[in-house]
Amino acid sequence: MILIHCPYCEEDRPEVEFTYGGEAHIARPLDPSALTDSEWEGYLYIRSNTRGLHAERWRHAHGCARFFNAVRDTVSDRFEVTYKTGEARPAKITQTGGAA
Amino acid sequence: MSGYRLSSGGRVDRSRALSFSFDGAGYQGFAGDTLASALVASGVTLFGRSFKYHRPRGLLATGVEEPNALVSVDRGPARVTPNVRAPQVSLHEGLVAESQNRWPSLKFDVVSINDRFSALFPAGFYNKTFMWPRSAWEKLYEPVIRRLAGLGDSPVTRDPDHYDATYAHCEVLVVGGGIAGIEAALEAAKMGSRVILIDEQDELGGAALADPALWSTLDALTAQLFAADNITVLTRTTAFGYYHQNFVGASQQLTDHLAPSEAQGPREKLWRIRAGEVVLAQGAIERPLVFNGNDVPGVMLASAGRTLALRYGVAVGRAVVIMAAHDSGWRDALALIEAGVHVAAIVDIRTVVPADLADAARAAGIALHLGSAITAVAGRHAVKGVTVAAGGTGPAHKIACDAVLMAGGWTPSVHLWSQAKGSLVWNEAWGTYLPGKPQEKCRVVGAGAGAWHFGSGAITSVLPNSLPVSRQKAFVDFQNDVKARDIQLAVQEGFRSIEHIKRYTTNGMATDQGKTSNLNALQIASGVLGRPVTEIGLTTFRPPYTPQTFGALMGHHKDALFQPVRKSVIDDWATAQGAVFENVANWRRARYFPKGGEDMDAAVARECRAVRQSVGIFDASTLGKIEVVGPDAAEFLNRMYTNPWKALQPGRCRYGLLLREDGFITDDGVSARMADDRFHLTTTTGGAPRVLGMMEDYLQTEWSDLDVWLTSTTEQWAVIALQGPRARDVIASLVGGIDLSPEAFPHMAVREGTIAGVPTRLFRVSFTGELGFEINVPASEGRKVWEAIFDAGQPYGITPYGTETMHVLRAEKGFIIVGQDTDGTMTPGDMGLDWAVGKKKPDFVGKRSLARPEMTRKGRKQFIGLLTEDPQELLEEGAQVVTNPDAPIPVPMIGHVTSSYHSATLGRTIALAVIADGRARIGETIFVPMADKVIRAKVTAPMFYDPEGSRLND
Amino acid sequence: MIEIAPLAIGATDLATGTAPHTGAVNGLSVSLSPAEPRVRLSLRAKDVGVLSAALGRALPERIGTQLDGIARLGPDEWHALLPEGSPVPAVSGQPLSVVDVTARSVGFTVEGPGAVAALIRGCPLDLANFAPGRATRTVFETVEIQLWAMAPDRFHVEVWRSFAPWLWHSIADGIV
Structure with a gap:
């Protein structure tokens, strides 16, 4: 069981308190009706399925109950960084280069 | 010497004799013995039959690496534990153990015919032979093979034992309680850290237990250990898994070392340990040598011979031959002599050995055969002698002996290190992998890190012999019956990676996981392939390190505590009424209330008639409920649900249909507006957590600008559904502060007042098609209000009904149950619920998907x-x-x-x-x-x- | 044949204890007892000032801490455990949420030198470093709880009503 740093609680908490929420930074379109079917398909279904550093959503469901974002290495299962919902993906964590 | 028990020495308590039985015969041992040491002391050489060929097998080792001596320990009905290593079974009075994998008896095993035809059972035999016809696999081949190639039998009755579990936290976890581990623990404790030291044996000391010269040091160290108040010492505890971020799983045996009559409390305890740093002090495992006849009972590791003599006071034989490729075998020979065991000869594959060892051996009167190898072992159930040849192929001569000890060098125990993804570095000189760079905060100390004082040795694969390898009974993996020839064959047939060779030959599988065989297999494959060991790879080390009981892994989740079964506050009442229950999500709900021997159909028919004709009462408390509060509450619901919510007046209810963003129905329920900024939502029983999670997701991550909050109130309210034409009459006398008349309180309205003196949110809603109410009261008052209504309903023949009747009544009306009538691919249009979709709303969750051509085709x-x-x-x-x-x-x-x-x-x-x-x-x-x-x-x-x-x- | 279903059904026989269960865990004495009744409020607001003003009292600032019977569970969430009979503040039209959840949960007190040992049998937090003044949602095995550290060796556990019998017995199981 891994430990995950909750950016709201500001402490490392055990994995069993968390739930996974899929890829991060996929905002719901403000006006879905303006989207073509294929654009809507992209929003609904198409995910990067990254091998390596992946920005994803987690929820501290049995803690502060907040959704937040994390960059996790899908190969090693290591969390590089966690950050609050609404914050941009930290610039130093890149998809290919790891933490700079 | 009585039997093979030495007259003195060892750590057993000769004043406490213990009786035990093995395969029905009675034996005696001493307190401090293991089953293995006591049996060897009694002259037993035959411990089991091998997996495939049913060859007679004896003890190989005295520790966790033992591959052969797997026994079933019988502690009474339902308490038979199969596949236990005899050297890890602490002896207690009355211990009952049985050998395995033999029929009808260990000495005369019918299936050992396999061995006579072993040439027919090469590597990959099963894969090649039992391929066709396919249907025969299930019906014929597999059952027969399973019967023949068994390990122990699983118990078939329920485990009566009780297990415990805990989390634990420490700054430093030390795995292994030998001297290196104890020193590491003491050092960490001095820094004020919380330290946990775990060791799989019943006594701390590890290899030092077989080295009397170290006992005084050991005593001094353990005294310090127990004096420190920040060190937790767990003996009989095996660290079986090393997971991310220094999370280590360990199981502690609490009662198996005691006589069943003395065993109290949980049998095992699962430790889930989070450590700041892990120190692995697991030592090293001695490597067998691969030579013709190396599996005859009585051929064992030199370290086992040493441990039997020096820790348990038992001689492995009356005349011992050492087959060495490593200095440690010489040291063991000298120690045996000192303990009173006769060592007839040392055979060493090397032509040159350290002069001090050779001199000491000669002085002790041991015959030396340098540059030689054992080429054959006489005896079937016990060693009778060996044939030794110079260079393996030179002139042969025989030596009479009844035990052979193999000293093939040492393999650091890197299982946990590797589970934690620590890198391994090949050490050519020692012919082994050593720990390299850690991935976790972890270090290895002692022999596990290659820091040992055993001397040096030669790296060998198969010992030289004039017989071709294909005709030798030279075993690599004793437990899985893999011979040197099988590894060669696998390579000849084209397997190149050790991962493939392992699966083809089964080398390193089963309970053993290659503890004694991995390195020898690598050496042989390397030799045949003509490529360095490092290019062949290394099999993956996976948890568990040793087999674990399901009981330990389940911990306290057993019987009544297996999982929470949620009950409403009306459950006790329903039980008293003889209700039959069903599980819905984690809840249990009354399904029907049979009367006088009714079956379900009869009970449900009666309940349905009661509701249609008079009045029925139903516990709807398990419905999911969410309080939605805040200035933007209506706006939020308008975005979530398909239908419009902004115009709903306080005091009114609305049916809400919830889609996923893909347009498919995920939940529904009737919700009420309690005030401008407050709604009382209901969800399906099973959907409650999912719906709340989905709503929180949108609220937190998409619409965080809205001022609205969601609070689960599922368990705040008990919900009593009162349905039928007389429902109003029943509650009329109980309700306060609410005008119940149809004009003042129409269908799909909600009022606040009291019922039976308890504050209520009274809904006028119906899932039956009849006049009905859903009476929400604080759960703590639910039972009281239920009984008041039930009493008031007596003049009307009020009838309790369960989920089955609820289903029938709603089906008569065509009301859907999400998850039963829908399956995750149904749209509102599919279900005839277009009326519940707000056509004028610019957006709601799932709306865009409903416009896809697929959804309207x-x-x-x-x-x-x-x-x-x-x-x-x-x-x-x-x-x-x-x-x-x-x-x-x-x-x-x-x-x-x-x-x-x-x-x-x-x-x-x-x-x-x-x-x-x-x-x-x-x-x-x-x-x-x-x-x-x-x-x-x-x-x-x-x-x-x-x-x-x-x-x-x- | 091993019957699986009745094992789970057996849990329906469990009832939450009404009297203290005492004993020891790892040789350290501990008692598990029902906590006295409380008024429970779920308090929500983005702006702590708005909530604080509406309630007329100070609120704990740091997530995971408590102050005078109110714990801050998350950035916009507080939970109050107030003496029985405390009024539920009537507020409306403001950017906040007050919901009476008095009947939703029941409380247990786990007290004694073995309190931490009793709780870490199922709670994965490092409770030796969970000082009085801390309070958080967490889990005991598969069940969500709130854990309030009230004093050295004394914890208050909140659990949703329907999980209470299982939780009571799961904790009590280790206290022998």
């Missing part, structure tokens, strides 16, 4: 009713619907039955179904083919009772 399944031509024929839920049962196979299926019941109200059966273009088929006859017949049914609208809804509004 012709041919989608639609929700309809089915009436069988025979009114008593009950369709099966899930049955497929076809238009032409005589069509050639595969018959095109147009849909399936989702709900089907006997309707007492209608005096016939009814069903609901989803079928392609269902609404256009109303009036048509369709067919439901069953195994023995084809059922004809007419398609109808999904509404069988009171289609005008007049009863609702009474």
Whole structure:
């Protein structure tokens, strides 16, 4: 069981308190009706399925109950960084280069 | 010497004799013995039969690496533990153990015929032979192979034992309680850290227990250990798994070392340890040598011979031959001599050994055969002698002996290190992998890190012999019956990676996981391939390090504590009424209330009639409930649900339909506006956590600008559904502060007041089609209010009903149950719920998906009713619907039955179904083919009772 | 044949204890007892000032801490455990949420030198470093709880009503 740093609680908490929420930074379109079917398909279904550093959503469901974002290495299962919902993906964590 | 017990020495307590039995024969040992040491002391050489060839096998080792001596320990009915290593079974009075994998007896085993024909069972034999015909695998090959190639038998009755579990936290976890581990623990404790030290044996000391010169040091160290108040020492505890971020799983044996009559409390305890740093002090495992006859009972590791003599005071034989490739075998020989064991000869594959060792051995009167190898071992159930040849192929001569000790060098125990993804570095000189760079905060100390004082040795694969390898019984993996020849064969057949060789030969599998065989297999493969070991790879080390009981892994989740079963506050009342229950999500709910021997159909028919004709009472407390509060509450619900919410007046209710963003129905429920900024939502019983999570997701991550908050109130409210034409009459005398008249309190309204003196949110809603109320009261008052209503309902014949009646009544009205009539691919249009979709709303969750061509195309399944031509024929839920049962196979299926019941109200059966273009088929006859017949049914609208809804509004 | 279903059904016989259960865990004495009744409020607001003003009292600032019977569970969430009979503040039209959840949960007190040992049998937090003044949602095995550290060796456990019998017995199981 891994430990995950909750950016709201500001402490490392055990994995069993968390739930996974899929890829991060996929905002719901403000006006879905303006989207073509294929654009809507992209929003609904198409995910990067990254091998390596992946920005994803987690929820501290049995803690502060907040959704937040994390960059996790899908190969090693290591969390590089966690950050609050609404914050941009930290610039130093890149998809290919790891933490700079 | 009595039997093989030395007259002195060892750590056993000769003043405490213990009786035990093995395969039905009685033996005696001493306190401090293991089953293995006590049996060897009694002259037993034969411990078991091998997995594939059923060859007779003896003890190989005295520790966790033992591959052969697997026994079943019988602690009474349902308490038989198979596949326990005899050297890890602490002896206690009355211990009962049995050998395994033999029939009818260990000495005479019928299946050992396999061994005579072992040339027919090469590597990959099973894969090659039992391939065809395919159907024979399940019926013939597998059952027979399973019977022949068994390890122990699993118990078939329920485990009566009780298990414990805990989390634990420490700054430093030390795995291994030898001297290196104890020193590491003491050092960490001095820094003020919380330290946990775990060791799998019943006594700390590790290898030092077989080295009397270290005992005083050991005593001094353990005294310090127990004096420190920040060190937790766990003996009889095995660290079986090393997971991310220094999370280590360990199981502690609490009672297996005690006589059953003395065993109290949990049998084992699961430790889930989070450590700041892990120190691995697991030591090293001695490597067997691969030579012809190396599996005859009596051939064992030199370290085992040493441990038997020096720790347990037992001689492995009366005349011992050492087969060495490493200095440590010489040291062991000298130690044995000192302990009073006769060592007849040392055979060493090396031509040159350290002069001090050779001199000491000669001085002790041991015959030396340098540059030589054992080429054959005489004896079947016990060693009778060995043949030794110079260089393996030179002139041979025989040596009489009854035990052979192998000293093939040492393999650091890197299992846990590797589980934690620490890198391994090949050490050519020692012919082994050593820990390299850690991935976790972890370090290895002692022999596990290669820091040992055993001297040096030669790296060998198969010992030289004039016989070709293919004709030698030279075993690499004793447990899985893998010979040197099998590894060679695998390579010849084209397997190059050790991962493939492992699976083809089964080397390093099963309970053993290659503890004694991995390195020898690598060396042999390397030799045949002509490539360095490092290019062949290394098999992956996976948890568990040793087999674990399911009980330990389950911890306290057993019997009544297996999992929480949620009960409403009315459950006790229903139990007292003789209700039959069913599980719905994690809840248990009353399904029906049989009276006087009624079956379910009879009870449900009676309950249904009561609701339609007078009044029924139903516990709806498990419905999910969410309080939505804040200035933007209506705006939020408007975005979530398909229908409009902003215009809903306080005091009114609305049916809400919830889609996923993909447009499919995920939940529904009736919700009420309690105030401008406050709603009382309901969800399905099973959907409550999912819906709350989904709403929180949108609120937190998409619409964080809204000022609205969600609070689960599922368990705040007990919900009493009172349904039927007399419902109002029943509560009239109990309700305070609410005008119950139809004009003042219409269908789909909510009022706050009191009932039986308890504050209530009173909903006028119906899931039955009758006049009805759902009475919400604080859960703590639920039972009291329920009983008050039940009493008040007596003049009306108030009838408690369960979920089955609820299902029938709603089906008569065609009300859907999400998850039963829908399956995650149904749209509001499919279910005939277009009326619940706000056409003018610019957006809601799922709206955009409803506009996809797929969602509106012709041919989608639609929700309809089915009436069988025979009114008593009950369709099966899930049955497929076809238009032409005589069509050639595969018959095109147009849909399936989702709900089907006997309707007492209608005096016939009814069903609901989803079928392609269902609404256009109303009036048509369709067919439901069953195994023995084809059922004809007419398609109808999904509404069988009171289609005008007049009863609702009474 | 091993019957699986009745094992789970057996849990329905469990009832939450009404009297203290005492004993020891790892040789350290501990008692598990029903906590006295409380008024429970779920308090929500983005702006702590708005909530604080509406309630007329100070609120704990740091997530995971408590102050005078109110714990801050998350950035916009507080939970109050107030003496029985405390009024539920009537507030409306403001950017906040007050919901009476008095009947939703029941409380247990786990007290004694073995309190931490009793709780870490199922709670994965490092409770030796969970000082008085801390309070958080967490889990005991598969069940969500709130854990309030009230004093050295004394914890208050909140659990939803329907999980209480299982939780009571799961904790009590280790206290022998």
